[in-house]
Amino acid sequence: MIELTQQKIEALAPNAEAAKKGRDLVKKNKFANLKINAEKNLIWGECAGSGKTPYYCSADYVDEHNPVFRCNCPSRQFPCKHSVGLLYSYEADATKFVEAEVPEDILTKREKIEKKQEKKAQEKESIKEKAEKPKKVNKAAFIKKIDTQLIGIETAQKLLRDVVTTGLSAIDVKMRSTLKGQIKELGNYYIGGIQTTFNNLLLSLEAVEDEQYTEVVNNLNYLSALLKRATDYLTARKADPEATPELSSAIEEQIGYTWKLVELMQYGQYEENATIVQLSFNSYDNPARKEYIDEGIWLNLKTGKIFKTMNYRPYKATKYIKEDDSVFGVLQLKDLYIYPGDTNPRIRWEADGSIERPLQKEDFATIExxxxxxxxxxxxxxxxxxxxxxxxxxxxxxxxxxxxxxxxxxxxxxxxxxxxxxxxxxxxxxxxxxxxxxxxxxxxxxxxxxxxxxxxxxxxxxxxxxxxxxxxxxxxxxxxx
Missing domain, CATH: 2.40.50 (OB fold (Dihydrolipoamide Acetyltransferase, E2P))
Incomplete structure (x- = not known):
């Protein structure tokens, strides 16, 4: 059964502009041949576009927690404005949707989704099975990568020395342009985190006004500490490739590593049947990474640990990556993955493994x-x-x-x-x-x-x-x- 409100539709829309355009399509009576299946979990119809042939769009709620939107328009947004408009049409007047048999093409696509879900479930079991097996390390490849990273860090240290030796006030537009090119080259050494830190430094230099260098100095101190810590850490890892990486800090990510789910499970950074509640949510711009970040603050009701979620939306892909939204209920998670970190480590979970319920009186008592x-x-x-x-x-x-x-x-x-x-x-x-x-x-x-x-x-x-x-x-x- 499809249950829609304007708030739910806005949460599903990839951005505010898509929601507005979807509403406008309804106001302009662009939809026709609106249909709904007997089980009341699929709606579809036609939406007039700029050409002669209307677009064919649908909203499939066979899995109510993970609706699937389909449209033959060329948009790369999911859902597109036509699918969003279809939802608004149903929310405005469900009686306009006439009961009909599910089209063959959608039945075929449903079967494909079922097979994918079965495969995904098998892969999840495979992750658990892999996590239970001893982690095998290709020592030669591991050491080769670390050697490359250490060369990159040496390059970064030289770059930092040049900045300090030159003097902050002497770094003009021309030198900042040169620095930008040198920072870009750091991307060749598997040290993406360090590269981002250098970008932060460059941005703080560009933002200096009235000789106020406090933020620049903070970035210099952080960068200096990171390069030293990264050198010591990677040198130790090179000496013992099979040793457990550091899990009490985010040093691996600060250098540039991207964790895999199976690795998080192998190292115990994982919790089953977790219950979390969102305490705060905020979206902000990170020019150094050239992306927007949606940050959620969460409390684990079972352990009292405070976590963060970070949804990264690169500038170039903002239109196609859905912005995270506030969650006002309690999430019950089948699998919770916890990234290495200090006070508020980052977490993630799969959408199909979560159920949201309303906050109850006992939840507020638990928070207290x-x-x-x-x-x-x-x-x-x-x-x-x-x-x-x-x-x-x-x-x-x-x-x-x-x-x-x-x-x-x-x-x-x-x-x-x-x-x-x-x-x-x-x-x-x-x-x-x-x-x-x-x-x-x-x-x-x-x-x-x-x-x-x-x-x-x-x-x-x-x-x-x-x-x-x-x-x-x-x-x-x-x-x-």
Whole structure:
């Protein structure tokens, strides 16, 4: 049974523009010969286009959690505006859809999908089987790759020395152009993460105003630490190719490695039947990677661990990669894969292995249970983390509040021991999470949890927290969106 709302359709559309164009098609009465099957899980019809022949589109909900959209138009978007418009037509007036037999071409495509799903299920079992087997390493190929990476790192170190020797203020437009070409060459050495870090440095140089080099210096320090750590790490890996890679940090990805699911399982970076809830969601631009990033903050209701999801949308493919959206329920996952990392490791799962249910009263109680009521211990752990030059400088933690008050212009929260943390936005945005919170956070805040992103101001020495969401016994209030 197809159940549609405008909110669900907007979530399925690849972007806001496709949703708008789909609505416009309905308003212009572009759809005809609208049909629905007896099982009420497939709709199809024709949509008039610019040519003589209409487009033939359908929405197949045989798997309600993973609908399949088909259209013979040339668009590379999935679903295209015609399929989105078909959904809006059904949502507006389902009675316009006349019951009919499923077309032969769709029956054939359904059979192919069933076979693919069976194969995928077998592959998943194969992943588990492979994970249980000892990992075999081709030592010669492994060492050859590391040698190439170490040569690339030497090249990167020379490039960094040239930047420092030249002097930041002496790096003009011409030299930045030369640097850009040299950075591009780093892509030949399997060190994509290091290459991205150099791009970050170049962007910070281009953004300098009034001789303010703080961000440039931060990038230089990070890059210097990364090159040294990468050299030591890869040298050790070369000496013992069969040793377990480092899993407590993201050093492999920071260098440029891409993890495979079977590897995550082999190293125990995997959890079955996980239950997670999204605490916060935000999309932002990363010019260094030339892509947009959708970042979700998630709490594992069983373990209390806070994770991140990162959906990367390269500039060139923005129209064709669906933007992630907020999730307001609880996800029950068959398989949860956890990438190596420190405080908030990255996670992923397969869409067909997830079921969403509404948040229940006991879920809010569980969230409160995992929130820290000992701010001193939390701050100590955060400071220990950010001392590592390669660790995430903005770890996310969950705080259990006792009191809230203004200290001058600053909003402050306390635990039951009177330990205080100042709330401040990390960067200036059109939406101020702290200002939003200030408008309604009660002075007596017992029973309320706050998801925050920590930030250490190197100039003032103040460790503050940017609020992301407020969790009460009944709802999650998002402050940053």
């Amino acid at each position: 249970k995992w929130a820290s009521g000992q701010f001193a211990d939390t701050v100590k752990a955060v400071k220990s983390t950010i001392k590592n030059p390669l660790a995430d400088k903005h770890p996310v933690v969950l705080l259990s509040l006792h009191k809230a008050y203004l200290n001058g212009e600053d909003l402050v929260v306390e635990d039951s021991n009177g330990f205080a943390i100042t709330l401040k936005d990390i960067t200036e945005r059109a939406i101020s999470a702290t200002a939003n919170l200030r408008a309604f956070l009660p002075a007596e805040a017992k029973g309320i949890s706050l998801a925050v992103m920590m930030h250490n101001n190197v100039v003032t020495g103040l460790l503050s927290a940017q609020p992301l969401s407020l969790i009460t016994s009944e709802k999650i209030i998002r402050l940053l969106y």
